[in-house]
Amino acid sequence: MRKILHIDMDAFYASVEQRDDPSLRGRPVVVAWRGGRSVVVAASYEARPYGVHSAMPAARAERLCPDAIFVPPDFPRYKAISRQVREIFHEYTDLVQPLSLDEAYLDVTEPKIPSPSATATAQAIRAAIRERTGLTASAGAAPNKFLAKIASDWNKPDGLFVVSPARVQAFLTPLPVSRVPGVGKVMQGRLEGLGVRTVGDLRALELAELRAHFGTFGERLYERARGIDERPVQPHQPVQSISSEDTFETDLLLDELDEAIRRLAGKTWAATRKTDRVGRTVVLKLKTDRFRILTRSHTPEVLPASAAELAEIALALRARVDLPDDTRYRLAGVGLSGFRDRAEVPDQPLLFEQA
Template sequence: MRKILHIDMDAFYASVEQRDDPSLRGRPVVVAWRGQRSVVCAASYEARRFGVRSAMPALRAERLCPDAVFVPPDFVRYKAVSRQVREIFLAHTDLVEPLSLDEAYLDVTVPKIASPSATATAEAIRAQIRETTALTASAGVAPNKFLAKIASDWNKPDGVFVVKPAHVERFLSTLPVARIPGVGQVMQKKLAELGVVTVADLRALPADELVGRFGTFGQRLHLRARGIDERPVQPDQPVQSISSEDTFAEDLPLDALEPAIRRLAEKTWAATARTERVGRTVVLKLKTAQFRILTRSFTPETPPRGAQVLADIACALRARVDLPAATRYRLVGVGLSGFRDPDTVAQEDLFALAD
């Protein structure tokens, strides 16, 4: 039986800003560049009370919370704090799987520091984070990654929630299916048509019916509904790709996709700041109204240096879609792939200049 922690820093970027600038404490802080195409990188809990959330268009955040203080992101500072937190994790276990700058899975089945329980280890880590960084973190403790991630959000901010093996079924039963990763609005609607609203409803459906309707994702739904997740914590997994996608309320023609592409490029670019690696290849993903999936990609000589460049390339990739003009699209996605370490990219750029 594994003992897994999911540690999640509380409103990380906004909390760093409030820590470093006392005038921001207690005020609604939105970490974002201003502009029509900008998206929210993070929001303090004071701003979240107005409905402001990360990845939301900055203009909408401003409408929801007119008194919000907008602060441009400073990823150099955020990464420095993240490294401090990572060192605390590694003092307790070598099995640390970072998900981003502000969250990670830890396998503490056999901790490096003697501890009476996984819960005690989580509390020790949280205390060290507070002492070292003057920031708070929330933790989920569970027998697997799926449950630990849900649990870490249960007592936010600055809390711990434990899902014991004997209580898994009871914990999951009343949860809405939206709490299962991958169940977005479109999938929620499809499940609702089957009478599935809660995880208990989902558990009542036979596995073969779920697989028949949703393929491999149906099998995953069957397992998650029972709290089953055999994925191990995998340390030092380098980022290979980052993407964002959106399903439209109604199908759109290709020439109407630019606003969505630019918004998703902003979202994807903001997500790349959570890794220290550099993406080289721009990917445009499309799904037609008939559920046909297309991808088009381009690798420029130098990696994209900003959201606008990423968006410009993604928009240009539409010219390589050779379907009839009458084709309608239900989904679009923008991604970056081919991630490399910064030193490797710098060397490749230097050789390219030499040529």
């Protein structure tokens, strides 16, 4: 049986700012650029009781918490600290799967440093993070990734929660079904229509019924309701997608997006040059002024061989947007997905030329 940790830095970006500027400690800090189009990158625990959270418009955060102190994000600094934290992880195990700058899964079934239990390993890692970075982290320990991730959020901030194999069913039964990954508001509503509000309710449904209602996702729901998750911790995850997006200063019409799409295609293309894998599908993402998100994608027979070709495909995807002509857009993004190893892609002489 595996011993899995999920370690999550507490309010990471905001905590870094509070650590480095003592005047911010104990005060509501919002990490975001100022401006009507900006979104919140992170919020300190002092700001969260006001309803401020990441990804909300910065202007709304300011209305909710007029005393908030806005600090522009400093990603190079956050990345440097994230590398320091990952170095600590690797002192205990080589099986580390980063999810972002501030969280990761660790398989400590056989730790590099002798330890009596996963709990003791988690405590040692958290202590090392505090000692070397001055920051706190919360951790969940469990037999699999699904349970460990839920557990890490249980005693935040600066907490540890353990779900032992013997406690799995008792732990899951009363949980709201929304705690299951992939169950958003729409899926939650569909489950409630079946009388399912808790994981215990979900466990009462047969596999055939879940398949009938939700297809292959029904199989995942069946497994998660029973605490089953066989996914291993994968230290070296291949690139699956690369994208760039931007929120505009003012909302634009669809035919006014040419310059932005070309610029974003250039950024995405430059990012793909840093990987040995090749993206096959071009994706155009748009967000309207009413926050409706649309994506359009195309997998060409001949893959784009330059930033300019990527931009032309993304521009052509606009023709598949069927909203009224007067619709305005606040955000656009250009991405490549469906990445494969280069050896798996048919030979195309121009494919790997630099733009």
